[in-house]
Amino acid sequence: MSAVMITRKVRKWEKLPGKNTFCCDGRVMMARQKGVFYLTLFLIIGTCSLFFAFECPYLAVHLSPAIPVFAAVLFLFVMAMLLRTSFSDPGVLPRALPEEATFIEMEIEAANGNVPAGQRPPPRIRNVQINNQIVKLKYCYTCKIFRPPRASHCSICDNCVDRFDHHCPWVGNCVGKRNYRYFYLFTLSLSLLTIYIFTFDIVHVAMRSVDSGFLNTLKETPGTVLEVLVCFFTLWSVVGLTGFHTYLISLNQTTNEDIKGSWSxxxxxxxxxxxxxxxxxxxxxxxxxxxxxxxxxRGLMQEDSSVSTCADPTSSSTSTSSSSSGGNNTVSQTTHAILCLQKPTAPLIPNEHTPDDAKPSIAASAEKSSSPKEEHPPATKVPPLASPETDAETSIAKDKTH
Structure with missing residues (x-):
C-alpha cells in the first residue's frame, strides 16, 4: 500500500475561517443567524403588498395615479439597499497565515522580553500617528493580526471587520467599511416608505369615512388597519435609527466608537x-x-489530499506492452485504489474455503520461507504412540481371529 497525493483546486470561500454563510459560489456572504433577516423581508414585503392591494386602487382613481408609482419606486429602492447590505462583504480582514503569525509572535516576544513567572505580560499594541494624534492598534488573538484603525472583531461572525460599526441582525450581516453607506440608505429609504404608507393609509380611511362612516370603513378595509398598526410601531424605531446614524455621520464616528466612548x-x-x-x-x-x-x-487555492493505493504486479507488464504498442492506458488512481481494496486476499493457512488458484502460491511461499541450507540433519520421523483406545480395539480383533 502507498499514499498518493492528489491536488485539486477549490474556491477560497470554502476554506475561509469564521462563522459566515456563502451562497452562489461565494458571491453572497451573510452571517449564519438569518432568522431576523427573514422577518425583515416578511414585514416589508407584506406591508407593501397590503398597501398595493387595498389602498392603491382607490387612491389612484380618487387622488392621483402617481401615488402607487412612487410607492413602487420607493419599495424597489428599499429592497435593493437591503439586499446590497446583507449580501456584501462588510470589510472582513483576512487572517494571518501560519508563517506570518509565527513571525509576529516572535517579534512580540523579542519586544517584550522574558516576563517573570506570575506577572502579566504587557498588552500587545502598536502606536500609529493619525492627524498628529496617537492611535493604538490592538492585537487580535483569533486572527493573529494587529487590527487597522477603527477595526474590531465581531463575536457573532468571528471575523475582524474594517471600520466596524455594529452587527445588525435585521440585515443579517455586519455593518462595516464596505456596506455602511448602503445600510444608511436602507434605513433612510425605509423611514420614507413607512411614513409614506402610514400617511396614505390615514388619507384612505378619512376619504372613505366621508361616505360610509368611520366604523364601517374599518370593517370594510381590515388590511388598512393592519398596515396602520405595523407602520405605527415600526415608525419610531426606524426613524430613530436613521436619526442616530445621521448624527454619527455628521461627526464621522461609528456606533462602536460611540458606545465605547472612544472620543468622548x-x-x-x-x-x-x-x-x-x-x-x-x-x-x-x-x-x-x-x-x-x-x-x-472567490479566488482559487490548491488542496492536497492523500489516497491509498496498492502496487499491482501486472501493472508493469501492462505499462510495457502499452508503451510498445503506442497506446495510452490511463487509469485514475482513485479507481485503482478502490479495486485494490476490493481484491480478496488469501488466508495465511489454506483450508477448505481457500480458492484453488491461491493454494499453489501459498505452498511456494512456504517453500521459499524454509532455508535450503540446514546445518542439522533432518529429524527422523517417529511413529505416533498408540492411544489406549486403539490398543483395546487391536486386542479384541486378535481374540476374534483365534
Missing part, C-alpha cells in the same frame, strides 16, 4: 478622523470611493 471619555481625546465640518464628514462617508474587498473569497 475622561481623556477627552478628539476624533482624529473628523474634518470638523458636517458637510465634509457626510461627503466622506456617503460619497467616498468604494473600497474593494481584500478577502478574495
Amino acid at each position: 471619555g475622561k481623556n477627552r481625546v478628539q476624533n482624529p478622523y473628523s474634518h470638523k465640518n458636517i458637510i465634509k464628514n457626510c461627503c466622506e462617508v456617503l460619497c467616498g470611493p468604494t473600497y474593494p474587498s481584500v478577502l478574495d473569497r
